[in-house]
Amino acid sequence: YMIGDSTMxxxxxxxxxxxxxxxxxxxxxxxxxxxxxxxxxxxxxxxTKSFINEKRWxxxxxxxxxxxxxxxxxxxxxxxxxxxxxxxxxxxxxDDNLRKFVNETRAKGGIxxxxxxxxxxxxxxxxxxxxxxxxxxxxxxxLSPKRVAEELNVxxxxxxxxxxxxxQQMGPEKxxxxxxxxxxKDDTHLNIKGSRVFAGMAIDAxxxxxxxxxxxxxx
Numbered sequence: 517y518m519i520g521d522s523t524m525x526x527x528x529x530x531x532x533x534x535x536x537x538x539x540x541x542x543x544x545x546x547x548x549x550x551x552x553x554x555x556x557x558x559x560x561x562x563x564t565k566s567f568i569n570e571k572r573w574x575x576x577x578x579x580x581x582x583x584x585x586x587x588x589x590x591x592x593x594x595x596x597x598x599x600x601x602x603x604x605x606x607x608x609x610x611d612d613n614l615r616k617f618v619n620e621t622r623a624k625g626g627i628x629x630x631x632x633x634x635x636x637x638x639x640x641x642x643x644x645x646x647x648x649x650x651x652x653x654x655x656x657x658x659l660s661p662k663r664v665a666e667e668l669n670v671x672x673x674x675x676x677x678x679x680x681x682x683x684q685q686m687g688p689e690k691x692x693x694x695x696x697x698x699x700x701k702d703d704t705h706l707n708i709k710g711s712r713v714f715a716g717m718a719i720d721a722x723x724x725x726x727x728x729x730x731x732x733x734x735x
Contacts, residue, residue: 517555517580517586517626518543518554518557518586519567519576519586519587519588519590520540520558520562520588520631521558521560521562521563521590521592522561522704522705523634523705524539524556524558525538525558525560526538526540526556527541536696537706537710537711538558538706538711539711540556540558540715541711542711542712543556543719546715546716548732548734551732552732555579557575558589559572561593561602562593562602563593563594563596563603563604564590564617565601568613568616569601573616573617577620577621577624580624580626581624582625582626583626584626585627585628585629585726585729586617586621586626587629587631588614588617588618589631589661590613591654592633595653595655606655606656606659606660607656610660611663614630614664615667618664618668628671630662630664630665630673631672631675631718632658632660632662632672632675633658634675634679634706634714635650635676635680635683636650636703637691637695637704638653639651650680650684671722671726672725673721673722673725675721678717679717693707694707694709694710695710
C-alpha cells in the first residue's frame, strides 16, 4: 500500500494528453504481479492531516494484513500554512501523524516504510540567471520522516537526497525533462519519464533496505 500526495499518486489517464504521473504509478512495473501487488492510495492535494480527516487512512488500515508493506510519503501539502485543513507542524503534528501511520500499520501486522518528499525543481537565481544549485523548499519537513523512522525503528528512504542530487546534476535545463514542462511550467509534478526515473531510484533504495522485497525486484 502507498499513501501520500500528488507526487506519488495515480493520475487520471482518460485524457491521453495528460502526461502527469506520480512515481507510485510506476512502482508495480518493478515487481512480478503474481508476487507483489502495489495498491496506490496516494491522493492529490492531501497532507497527513487531510488524509486522516477524510477517512482515507481508515480505509487503508482496514485492508492491511500481516506482512503487508505500507509506503508513506507526505510533506508537500503539510507545508501549506495558509490552509488549516492541510497544515501540520514539523516536530509536532506532522511527526504525530507519521507515528500514527506507523503504529496503526504495525497494529495490523503490517510493515511501515517512511519516505521524505521528492525535490522540487527550484534552482537558485542570481543577477545573471539560474545557477546550478537547487533551493530547498521543504525545510524541516524532510527531517521528520527520518526522525520518526529512527525513533520507531522503521526503514527510511531519503527520496529527497536522491532526487535532489539527480536534478542538480542534470541542471536547470535538462532537468525539465523530468517535470511537467510541456505546455506549462510545473516544478513539482513529474511527467512519464520523471516518474519512471524516480520510481527506479526509490525501488533500488527499497531493495537495499528491505531484502524481503528486494528479492522480487526486476528492472
